[in-house]
Amino acid sequence: MSKTISRQPWANQSVAGNLDILIGSILPAAISVILAILTGMDFSLALLLIFLPLQLISVCTIAFKRQGARGIKDGLLILFVIFFSATVLVLLVSVLVSVVMQGSAAMSPHFIYQNNKYVSTTTSLEYGGVGHAILGTLIIVSMTTIAAVPLGIAMAVYLTQSNSKLTGVVRTVTQALSGLPSVVAGLFILSFMGFANFERSGFTGALALFPLMLPTVARVAEEALRLVPSDLRLAALALGAPNYRAFFQVILPAAKSGIITALLLGLARVVGETAPLILTINANNSTNLNPFSGGIATLPTFVYGFLGSLYDTSQARAWGAALVLLTLVGLLFGMARILGRAKKTSASKIKKAK
Amino acid sequence: MTKFQETASSLSAENISVWFGERQVLQDVSLTFPANKVTALIGPSGCGKSTFLRTLNRMHELIPSAGLAGSVLLDGQDIYDPKMNAVDVRIKIGMVFQKPNPFPTMSIRENVISGLKLSGRKNANPDELVETSLRRASIWNEVKDRLNDQALSLSGGQQQRLCIARSLAMDPRVLLMDEPCSALDPGSTRRIEETIQELSESMTIVIVTHNMQQAQRVSDQTAFFLADDNVPGGVVEFGETEQVFNQPIDSRTNDYVNGHFG
Structure with a gap:
């Protein structure tokens, strides 16, 4: 050579x-x-x-x-x-x-899938786990997400695509809302529950997380949509596209990765919330898949509950739950990033369809 | 091959005046664009050529502060008539922008037929439409082996021709071009000019250009726009390209086409 x-x-x-x-x-x-x-x-x-x-x-x-x-x-x-x-x-x-x-220290297979039904603060680590809290977290957070993400994106669309003078007001309120202390959101829902005669349940917990997630999603999604060049929208309209098609087929795909970031930041905002949930749910120790009645625990409330106790086993359980929470967040983020990766397969899909 | 309707439409603008907020930028512009003719709009920057072009397919109204008076007739029918739909107008009157703007999330192939999807129309044979449109924009040979590549992988000149193909796939009767070559090298410019010549057989073309030679090369008739401080833009001279460039009636036209100002 x-x-x-x-x-x-x-x-x-x-x-x-x-x-x-x-x-x-x-x-x-x-x-x-x-x-x-x-x-x-x-x-x-x-x-x-x-x-x-x-x-x-x-x-x-x-x-x-x-x-x-x-x-x-x-x-x-x-x-x-x-x-x-x-x-x-x-x-x-x-x-x-x-x-x-x-x-x-607390990690073992049964820690992931068992619930804490017969566990007291001094029970040895061979029994009990965070299974119920994982399910509770998933249930409550996904309820919040299902409501907050479409609404947040819709708000972002309104803020970027509308010429209305109201956008300024909406933007200011959204920004103010994103600084809302989470415990205040919890208190608000708590007083609403008293007013509307709602029992504590997973649903009320999801309600308390909603005002925290919505402004985060709306603000980040707005930034993402704002970054899409206006040229693209004009090009689509000049081809005879109605506004909604221009948005769904051109603007939204171009902003996709930014919108996924909005979703992730929204998730990150609520998945670790403790204060509003302590006020609005009964963090119990058994598995409950019904979000509309009965006690339900999440990982952060689990951590909060056991960290207060001075016994070693309880402390270990709390740390274990924190580790599970971190892993869960990591998994969610990884999944969202993989799903949102710009794919080159759209063209090959057309081929297959033929 | 996909059948194109091969019928161009005539377009005429009557007493067009345009405002942005309180500021008037065009005053009483009346021009006629006969079917199958290429019309060049020339004039210094800021004289309202592009704005005028945008009034011809109702893109102008997308600017929040925009105002308009006058009418634009497509085959005798006013496109600003309340019964007319802006979307239908834009399907009939296509537009190519100054900067190439292919859709970045779509492949070359998807870009060409994006107009169909965007306007909710169906085509029995999209593959043929893709080939025909790309051929008409004289870019087929360069991209036929990479139709599924991302549109942004093309060079600037190719992207612009892809945008032309995208407009052609809609089979417009009139094609508006807003300085389509200003960002391109001489080679790409030449190819687009050849394309314009071929297209004029099946459609009416209005092209805004800053390049005098280009206007002379491609157009049948030319309109010279001029604006001054505090005076809204208007047409100084309008006629056969040959006459506007060689025997201009107005002295300002003479100065402009001979490079004395602007």
Whole structure:
């Protein structure tokens, strides 16, 4: 094979030629680790008090040597971006890791499918599970979703496609509503239940989640629809399309991935809600598939219920439920993304139909 | 092959005045577009050519502040008559935009027949329609092996010809083109100009262009639009292309076509 010239000459940096960078990167870390060990200092404190200033000095020195004053600004920006993104990433990962670590103690097949009917705060982990809460979460969240997603998208359509002067008012109210504290939504439904003589049930829980999901879906879907170029709508209308066909066949497909994001953010907003549900449902321990009567638990109310107890087994159950909730959310998000992926199969479908 | 009706319609605009809110942008424009003729609308930017073009197939009314006076007759029938439906008008009078705007979520094939779906019409043999339309827009040979590719995978010039094919699939009697070549290279421009010549055998064409040579190459008649500060746009001169470019009556037309301003 003949020798080819590198296709990415800008990436062609040997470590040997950049010895100063290598030293500048290792030295601050090494010094801070050694100092921390010698003085018995807390590592996170050492990170902030020793490592960050040292790294700042080293970045500034190297940058100044290479590019002068301009290099210092560049170097500082890069350092801070990396440092703070790493901080956020560490926080996120530590949340995940702690849930997985603490939650795995309770994990077993029966924990997923059994309910908690004969379980007290001290029952050993060999009995009981979150099966009823998984079902409850799915039932309540899907009831909310079925109502909130079409309505939210309809609101977004109104906000983007209508020329009415009312859109400004609707948009402001939607934004205000999206800042609504969830406990207030719960209180609102609770007072409504007293007024309308409704018993606590899964349905009233879904009602309490509805005002939380709706504005989120509406706002994100509005952004998604706004990003569709107006050219496309004009092109469709110029071909003799009525407004509704232009919307369903051209605008909506073009905004599809954004609309799915709206759905996901809406789900994320309500799936972990606890406060409004504590007010509006009876979080019980047995399986109940009827959302219109009787007690029903969700994963967050399960966590809330068992975390309050001081017994180890209860704590473990709560962490286990949190892990199940995280997994469930992950699965839902993954599924939605796969379903929403821009597919190239629409053309082949036509072929098959022939 | 799919039968095209091969009958063009005549179109005439009578005393068209246009407003955006309180601002008048066109004053008393009257032009006639005989069947099977190509008419070029020329003039400097902002003189109301594109706006005028949009009044011809009722796209103008989609702008919230739009206002209009006058009438547009398609074969003698006023398209702004309350009994007429804007959707039907747009099916008969097709439009090609300045920027290529194929539907990004559809394949090349789906784009061509999108008009059928969008207007709720059926065609017994969509495959033939796809081929005929693409042939008429002289892009068939370039895309015949990749009909199921995404429309956005085409180059700009091909996308514009795909948009023309999309309009042709609706079998319009009049085709309006709003600077269809302004974003294209000379090669694509030439092909679209050839397409226009062929299409004029079966339809009436109105084309807005900033390119004098293009107007001379493709059109039978030419209208020169002009607007001034605080004066709404209007037609300064309208006649056979030959005459407008070589023996213009109005001195302003002479200055414009010879590149003295604009």
